[in-house]
Amino acid sequence: xxxxxxxxxxxAAARSGRRTRLGDGLSPLRAVPMxxxxxLLLGFMLGPILYSLYLAFxxxxxxxxxxxxxxxxxxxxxxxAFADGDFWNSVVLTLVFTLVSAVVGxxxxxxxxxxxxxxxxxxxxxxxxxxxIAAWILPEVVAGYLLYTFFADDGSxxxxxxxxxxxxxxxxxxxxxxxxxxxxxxxxxxxxxLVYSAALSSVPGDxxxxxxxxxxxxxxxxxxxxxxxxxxxxxxxxxxxTLQTLSVFGLIFIMTGGGPARQSQTLPLYMYEQAFSYGxxxxxxxxxxxxxxxxxxxxxxxxxxxxxxxxx
Amino acid sequence: MTAGxxxxxxxxxxxxxxxAAPRPAPRTGRCxxxxxxxxxxxxxxxxxxxxxxxxxxxxxxxxxxxxxxxxAWPETWSLGNYSAIWNAETTFRPLGNSLLLCGGATLLxxxxxxxxxxxxxxxxxxxxxxxxxxxxxxxxxxxxxxxIPVYSMFVQVNLIDSMGGAILFLGASSLPYAIFLTKxxxxxxxxxxxxxxxxxxxxxxxxxxxxxxxxxRSGLSVATIFTFVSMWGNFFVPFMLLLSPDKxxxxxxxxxxxxxxxxxxYGQLAAFSIFYSLPVVVLYLFLGRNLGQGFAAAGGVxx
Numbered sequence: 001x002x003x004x005x006x007x008x009x010x011x012a013a014a015r016s017g018r019r020t021r022l023g024d025g026l027s028p029l030r031a032v033p034m035x036x037x038x039x040l041l042l043g044f045m046l047g048p049i050l051y052s053l054y055l056a057f058x059x060x061x062x063x064x065x066x067x068x069x070x071x072x073x074x075x076x077x078x079x080x081a082f083a084d085g086d087f088w089n090s091v092v093l094t095l096v097f098t099l100v101s102a103v104v105g106x107x108x109x110x111x112x113x114x115x116x117x118x119x120x121x122x123x124x125x126x127x128x129x130x131x132x133i134a135a136w137i138l139p140e141v142v143a144g145y146l147l148y149t150f151f152a153d154d155g156s157x158x159x160x161x162x163x164x165x166x167x168x169x170x171x172x173x174x175x176x177x178x179x180x181x182x183x184x185x186x187x188x189x190x191x192x193x194l195v196y197s198a199a200l201s202s203v204p205g206d207x208x209x210x211x212x213x214x215x216x217x218x219x220x221x222x223x224x225x226x227x228x229x230x231x232x233x234x235x236x237x238x239x240x241x242t243l244q245t246l247s248v249f250g251l252i253f254i255m256t257g258g259g260p261a262r263q264s265q266t267l268p269l270y271m272y273e274q275a276f277s278y279g280x281x282x283x284x285x286x287x288x289x290x291x292x293x294x295x296x297x298x299x300x301x302x303x304x305x306x307x308x309x310x311x312x
Numbered sequence: 313m314t315a316g317x318x319x320x321x322x323x324x325x326x327x328x329x330x331x332a333a334p335r336p337a338p339r340t341g342r343c344x345x346x347x348x349x350x351x352x353x354x355x356x357x358x359x360x361x362x363x364x365x366x367x368x369x370x371x372x373x374x375x376x377x378x379x380x381x382x383x384a385w386p387e388t389w390s391l392g393n394y395s396a397i398w399n400a401e402t403t404f405r406p407l408g409n410s411l412l413l414c415g416g417a418t419l420l421x422x423x424x425x426x427x428x429x430x431x432x433x434x435x436x437x438x439x440x441x442x443x444x445x446x447x448x449x450x451x452x453x454x455x456x457x458x459x460i461p462v463y464s465m466f467v468q469v470n471l472i473d474s475m476g477g478a479i480l481f482l483g484a485s486s487l488p489y490a491i492f493l494t495k496x497x498x499x500x501x502x503x504x505x506x507x508x509x510x511x512x513x514x515x516x517x518x519x520x521x522x523x524x525x526x527x528x529r530s531g532l533s534v535a536t537i538f539t540f541v542s543m544w545g546n547f548f549v550p551f552m553l554l555l556s557p558d559k560x561x562x563x564x565x566x567x568x569x570x571x572x573x574x575x576x577x578y579g580q581l582a583a584f585s586i587f588y589s590l591p592v593v594v595l596y597l598f599l600g601r602n603l604g605q606g607f608a609a610a611g612g613v614x615x
Binding site: 045051112117189240281285291 | 367462
């Protein structure tokens with residue numbers, strides 16, 4: 001509370017200081033400190049991005065023809081992808097994975113937890129949020145193993161199910177994409193929870209009181225007061241979780257390796273397989289660009305959710 | 313209860329409980345409110361339990377030399393798993409490599425980020441807003457999608473399987489978010505103090521080091537810890553860029569983990585997972601209440 005307050009005053013002070021005293025132009029000498037960051041970003045971020053725009057249109061390969069002498073093949077890689085059933089399989093799986101685990105799972109569970117947090121006993125809140133955050137901070141590979149053991153045939157979930165007399169499951173075989181989606185919910189719910197609880201705490205309480213006086217029930221209050229107020233946070237969070245989920249690799253790689261029979265092979269795993277198991281770097285890069293395209297389209301869609309005044 | 317059931321239940325449950333709640337006569341209203349609170353606590357506890365099971369497995373299995381894939385109370389508690397992996401080959405070298413890789417990259421990222429944030433925070437120039445927007449957008453760039461060109465470039469310039477190369481790339485890939493956070497925290501440091509240091513003859517870098525940085529210590533530690541922890545958990549980057557077994561960090565050796573007899577010993581895997589996860593858990597505990605700061609920033613992505 002006080003922290004945000006002082007930051008605000010500091011910021012105001014900084015702004016007035018900028019206007020009155022400090023030379024405000026950026027001279028070349030003053031830009032010198034930005035050099036290391038600029039070089040790193042140009043060399044290791046922009047460089048690969050530009051290079052991928054070239055690589056995607058070549059037959060570059062680890063071995064064979066494209067390895068010794070790479071040649072330009074135009075849009076052939078993209079045509080190959082569109083003609084490949086496995087590619088479309090991966091696209092569908094990626095969309096299912098993103099929709100189930102990020103858009104629905106992490107967001108709803110995160111919102112649910114953030115709303116519950118305001119009503120539950122302090123001790124319960126503290127314990128449960130600690131557990132949920134612990135699931136989030138664990139390294140990806142560890143999370144992959146933990147959820148693999150959870151869903152495995154002789155894993156924890158089946159032990160619990162049989163002990164309470166329910167039939168056991170074999171999600172890792174029958175519906176691996178659902179198993180890895182649950183794993184991603186387990187791992188990512190804390191992020192949405194933290195974003196939403198930070199956003200909820202900034203909603204002034206008297207808004208609810210006046211809505212309650214007007215006779216709005218809790219559901220009504222949530223839909224017509226909370227959601228509109230949280231719209232920027234919801235749009236931002238949807239965007240961030242979608243982008244994170246689109247690029248999930250390690251979690252699925254550890255749990256299922258994309259299998260069985262490609263049933264959980266999302267685009268990053270397909271891209272990896274094509275580029276490294278089959279050595280087709282050019283083709284793999286083309287797939288990566290298509291993955292970026294999906295991310296960009298999703299981001300544009302979410303940006304439209306933002307209220308007008310926030311877009312600028 | 314399955315994880316699946318509880319996750320959907322989590323989103324749905326509060327509503328039925330709430331619809332039943334308030335409005336009518338005050339006495340039943342209070343009763344219902346207590347009911348709502350009880351229901352909320354129960355739902356919250358159920359979610360917590362579902363999340364807890366996998367975590368419980370890793371802790372219990374690490375003390376159980378007979379560990380299976382299922383969560384179970386060890387018949388005999390033993391440190392056997394820990395002593396089995398207590399050697400340089402399995403544990404200390406990978407963790408040392410992780411420390412070198414992530415420590416080096418964090419240092420590189422934070423030094424570059426602070427230096428870059430300073431002009432961004434202190435001076436105004438025409439390209440500033442587009443520059444900031446570019447930085448914010450690149451925080452969302454899925455790094456997974458550029459790993460093939462990075463691999464291909466690294467092969468050509470002979471940086472593949474080089475710790476230095478991996479540090480440079482890991483550092484660069486975390487830079488946008490680090491710059492964004494650092495700039496935000498730096499904006500909170502008032503300029504007046506800095507100006508008085510200038511009038512006393514301190515140079516720009518000296519002022520940055522001994523006036524500005526100490527004033528943004530807590531923000532700086534948040535940014536540093538966020539950077540380090542995300543690198544520590546990163547699997548794909550070292551998996552692609554490092555090849556020799558003696559250079560691999562813990563993230564990658566855990567993937568190839570097997571006991572000395574070739575089979576996966578789950579107890580040992582659990583013990584190693586605990587060793588590997590411990591640093592990030594400790595760092596987050598250290599962060600404690602400051603954790604929110606990073607999220608206030610994430611919520612205000614507008615810049």
